[in-house]
Amino acid sequence: MSMIELINICKTFGDGEVLRGVDLQVNKGDIVVILGPSGSGKTTLLRCMDFLERADQGVMIFDEERTELATASKHTIAALRKKIGFVFQNYNLFANKTALGNVMEGLTVARRMHKKEAEQIAKAALDRVGLSDRYDYYPSQLSGGQQQRVGIARAIAMNPEVILFDEPTSALDPELVSEVLDVMKKLAQDGVTMVVVTHEMGFARQVANKAIFMDQGVVVEQGTPAQLFDAPREERTRQFIRKILKEEAEDNKAIDTAAEDRTTEG
């Protein structure tokens, strides 16, 4: 029995059908990566799961509890959000709170935890993402990579059953990507269940046990990352993988050339 099962999720914005009946299963301990071209609906799917977007139709079964996404009550949404952590592409740290304040906020305000206890948990979470020396920094004083790690700490501090990552490294400068991916790899090793929308093929291959390819609002193909990347069955998947790999190669070449330029100049 899956921990989470999504059945026939549909979502339309205006006259654009963004999700056209998506099914998805996530087991406890799974690292699921969702790949797909922009506009394929992968971000919307993630947002529907945390009710940041209201699906028009579809069911989510979470720990054997069945919820109609379109009609879920405030109470149900609150209960589900307790089980789900969310990491945003643009970090979305509370701008008026320090790193520690960001992580504590949900604990003290939403969970009504005692301040002392919340502080302990928050500090432990920040330690876990390698930010023991940044407790009192405001988001504006942190680099993108550090901000995203605070974002991850904020999610894990709430001790959710699953964490949803919405393109967690897309807004980062290339040299900051790895510090965030390293934190995510560590979480994966600790057995945290994660659903990750990403274009990071290396991460997907190395860490994920399940890969999903979405296009035009439907799941085109799913399997292990190796299956999906090395032997895609569908033509659309093949094209996408080829394009991503080509871009990655070009990026690497650009970085190499830049490095060479620097050495010749020096």
Place this chain on the structure above:
Amino acid sequence: MDGKIVSLLIDSFWKILLPGLKITIPLTVITFAIGMVLALFCAMVQITNVKVLSQISKFYIWIFRGTPLLIQLFIIFYGLPKLGILLDAFPAAVITFSLNIGAYNAEVMRAAILAVPVGQMEAGYSVGMNYFQIMARIVLPQAFRIAFPSLSNNLISLNKDTSLAASITLGEMFLAAQRIAARTFEPLALYCEVAFIYLIMSTVLAKLQTWGEKKLSVHERRDNETGRPL
């Protein structure tokens, strides 16, 4: 300048400043506070789209931003007695100025709340906070920082605008100056003197604004002098 004028200015200084301390400043502070409550209420009902209340607040803002303050004062003080509502000058001034500044600040607050990125709200939801918790602890503090310069502007305007209350017989600074001017036939000296006192008050408020902006921007990485990001 002959000595007579100098001693007149010195004599009258306290006679003008005293009503300033007793009436102008309290009137400014009280009406701004009431106006802020009104402003927040109107901004919130508009943003949360509470049906009837949102319409009412839009109508109220339309009226009070769209008509002259002086005429609003006259309607409340000289007009309402026709309907059997007789107000003393001070309460009439409090009501009028509060409603007027409330209308202006409502628009400032509404715009400031909308300027806070929607991601702040979503992040709050994702850690289990509800709408009002996020508003109170995350969005409004940031909105207030955004609104602060505009609110300060309106406060400085309000402080000067209280001089209009002289026309409804409120014994504030300008009325005190008018009376001395009429008695001594020295309008130029006295009106310049009262203007100077307003200028001092405005200067103090502007200084307070600078100080407040500094206090409120601890979480922003900006140069406090130039306002540029570091």
